[in-house]
Structure formats: structure tokens, C-alpha cells
Amino acid sequence: MPDQVIALVGSDGGCAHVSRPAATSASLLLRDLLDDQPPSAEAIEVPIPVTTGRILQFCAEHFTYRLHNKARDIERPLKDKVINIVDEVDRALLLKWDDATTLDVVRAAVYFNAPELLALASAHAASLMMDKSVDEIRLFLGLENDFTPEEIAQLSKEHNFEPTENQAS
DSSP, X not given: OOOOEEEEEETTSOEEEEEHHHHHHHOHHHHHHHTXXXXXXXXXXXXXXXXXXXXHHHHHHHHHXXXXXXXXXXXXXXXXXXXXXXXXHHHHHHTTOOHHHHHHHHHHHHHHTOHHHHHHHHHHHHHHHTTOOHHHHHHHHTOOOOOOHHHHHHHHHHHTOOOOHHHHO
């Protein structure tokens, strides 16, 4: 009997398909969800409300590849861009991701409790933030500066740095 197919259905109705062995090997969430489901010839639909079908496609692609291909360890802290460290399949996957996609895959990996995908996506996000200023990192992550000018002055004094114009305001 061929492997059972798991249909991951995103919040937008988009769908990604992955074999049951790949899904349960990569994701602790899917392993727990499918634990009580006996394998059958029919596909099982699993709603994934935290992300879209497009992001689920990336997750399914990674789960499928990782079923028979062990991930390389990613050193921390990163000394080089992660795209220069990973194998060619992961590199090709990362090249498909823009900044927003990377952060969406991180969120999906957290939801799935998928350690290898989370390590890859998080390292890629860290790579994208290398050599960026605090303001550029805030923009990348969609964060607002909620420090008061007084707090920034105190932090700059404690940590010996000159605040930028955006940090001071």
C-alpha cells in the first residue's frame, strides 16, 4: 500500500500534500494529531489555520526532502549567511523565500513543532538581519520603537552607543 497522503489546508483554502511518514517524521504536532488515525488509502485533511497554502507548500517540500536526508547542523552563532552553509536542496528552497515568506515559515515551523524546519527558517531570518541596523531589524520584523527618548538615552549611556535619529525620537 502506498504511503497515506496528508492534505494540509491553509487559512486561505490553499492546500499542500505530504506523505504521512514525511509529515510525522518532521512535525511533532502532526505526529500527535495522526497518532490515533490508522493509516488508510484515503487522504486525511488537516486544517492549519495559522498560515496559507503557499507557506504550507514550502513546509511540505521541506518535510518530504528531510524524510530521507539528514539536515546539516547550523552553527550558532552564525558566522556566514545560512545560504552558504546548507545543502543545495535547502539553498534552492531558501532562494524562493522573500523576507515575509521567511518569517511566515518560521511561524509555521513553530506551529508544526518542526525542529529542522524551524532551525533552517530561523537561521535564514538571522542571516537576513546580519549587518542591519536596529531600525532596519525593527522594520524587517514589523516592530515599533516603543522606547521613550529618556529610556534610549539611559540605554545608550549604559551600553556606550550613539542613538540614531530614529531611535532618539
